[in-house]
Amino acid sequence: MDTNALIQELADSAVPVRRLPAPWVRMLIWLALSVPILAAVIWLVMPSDINPVAAITDRRFLIEEAVLLVTALTASLAAFGSVVPGYDRRILLIPLLPFAVWLASLGEGCWRNWVALGTNGLTLRPDWDCLPPAILIGIVPSIAMVVMLRRGAPLIPRTSIALGALAVAALANLGLRVFHVGDASVMVLFWHLGGAAVLAGLAAFAGRRVLYWRHAAA
């Protein structure tokens, strides 16, 4: 096709479009869509033996929750920034900082358990009770994230989707951590962090199938 004819065709098909809000605004929109589900699942599924007072006085629990929230916020901000052409790519590195703090806090917890309890403090056991709430918490933020990312430009699809998955995993962990107040850090390290890593890896693998230039696929 002749380039002038293509321009004419594109111009003729140009309808008004709604501009994408800034990445930080989209981050807040995503959070506003996800938090009610998170709160509802926690409220519905929370075991009755969990003492909320003990939870809010547990310094480690509070630090982990804060770090998870910051990881979710920065990862979603980076994901939304990555689908805007020309946006500063340094934003992609920001989630690494809270992620590293989360990792360090879990590592330090494992160390303490090991010092206090020896190898008993590092025992792993499957915890399938966590799976249904994890799925319930994750569905809406995941769908919202994919739909919102697809409205942008798929410049680095794997990274965008992996960051989106990290944001969803961090948010889901924030909710799930409530069920694990006082749990051994190794359980959280293995199941929660491991789950987040697997989710982000799988999402990155599928990135090009989820985010792609539609005209090139047509």
Place this chain on the structure above:
Amino acid sequence: MSESTERDQRFALLMRAAQAGDREAYARLLHELIPLLRRAVRRQRALLKPQDAEDLVQNILLSLHEARRSYDPTRPFLPWLMAIVRNRVADGARRYISRSAHEVVVDRLPETFSDADPNTIDGPYGDPEALRLAVKALPDGQRRAIELLKLREMSLKEAAAHSGASIAALKVSVHRGMTALRRMLAGKDP
């Protein structure tokens, strides 16, 4: 104000108008971008044939069109555009490399397939009368299936609607009919 800043602002204004649905502004913007895009493509893919370079420019225009809602008019236009250009050029290079890896360079293109069956142009067509008799000798169901699917070239769906038989039954009948015909024409009984 420098010339490039002025130009960037003009592009930003045109894009803002295009986002609001102004088709004239959009056409003007795209026409003004063409020399810029051609230069960028030539700079990044100097060895590309002219037609391939033009295809890439068109590809960039299509991507720009698809991504136009992601442009924020309060930000500079050219960094936004060039991010798309880099992405599409890199993608084009990736596809070119993967296509080249599967291509075999030959001096002369073969005129037909290397298999023996497609190269029997001098072979006999066979005896049409023998074929007619062989078809006639088939059981009713197989003959009907051969007539509808092979002689009248109907689709399975059409033949099923026409004959009242199921698609699965037609498939079985036509397969058995063809096997029987091959045997009969080779001089054996069905």
